[in-house]
Amino acid sequence: MSKRLSGKKIAKEIYGSIKEDIELNKITPKLVILLIGNDPAAEYYVQNLEKKGSKIGIKVETIILNVSIDQQSLLKKINTLNNDVQVNAVMLQKPLPSHINESEIVMQIDPGKDVDAFHPLNMGNLVLDREGFIPCTPAAVLELLKYYEIETNGKHIVIVGRSDIVGKPLANLLLRKSNLGNATITVCHSRTKDLTFHTKQADILIAAIGKPLFIKADMVSENAIVIDVGVNQIEDAKKGYRYVGDVDYEACFEKVSAITPVPGGIGTITTAMLLNNVLLAYKMQNKN
């Protein structure tokens, strides 16, 4: 295992396998993204998804909605997409305007088209280890563990962050009685006392905090494997801005046994896992 756990090769392999499957079965899975308003980062992300999708045979269509759209109109829009048999997957891109009730919207998306896996049915299936979608960032972490043959069985995995989209599902996945599970999990959050005590215990430390360079070298143990989920934009004297993770990569690199970079780590695999979920949605809807 190399010390720098790049996600690029992994993403390439996943795209390759999706493309092969699509060509072999002569299918065109379709994802519709609802994008509200004109947030530059969100626009960039969906354009990237469109490009990546078109390269591998997945049609990605973005519907841009006015930022003033009301809750009822948005629910109606989702209902139309739920009933459209040509649409295999529906995704609501964040950020959402403050007047939108996110949890009601999440409930409205057909769980069979919910490739983000935010619907309680999909979350429930995940916790109970049943077939269904796995949210793409936790899925990306599992792909990384698999690719680099990182043993989780009996290991102590410390996750910093308990969000519904990263920390919580990841903790449940790594608890599973399976090859990429069987770990002992500690989940930390903003109310955790003596965070360093916990992070230093980790055989595998996963950071999903949303605070740039938060995890410093004195918070990790030697021989730890560090997986950085964070993506934070910070000012850069030369380029204006750049992206860094939640872990101080430079400071931790020498100390730990392996670490994912940002960019080029988990985020790279996450997009591939989302498109993989679109293919999965197509297959679940066309089982016969």
Ligand code: NDP
């Ligand atoms: P959230 O803001 O939803 O959750 C952050 C978590 O970090 C919370 O549980 C919070 O605790 C915890 N936290 C915040 N401050 C501290 C602290 N000082 N000490 C300990 N815990 C703390 O973020 P997300 O889970 O959505 O995202 C986390 C990071 O991952 C972000 O950088 C985001 O950009 C990135 N991300 C990357 C993706 C990828 O594909 N690579 C995809 C999704 C997210 P509490 O619950 O108590 O508030």
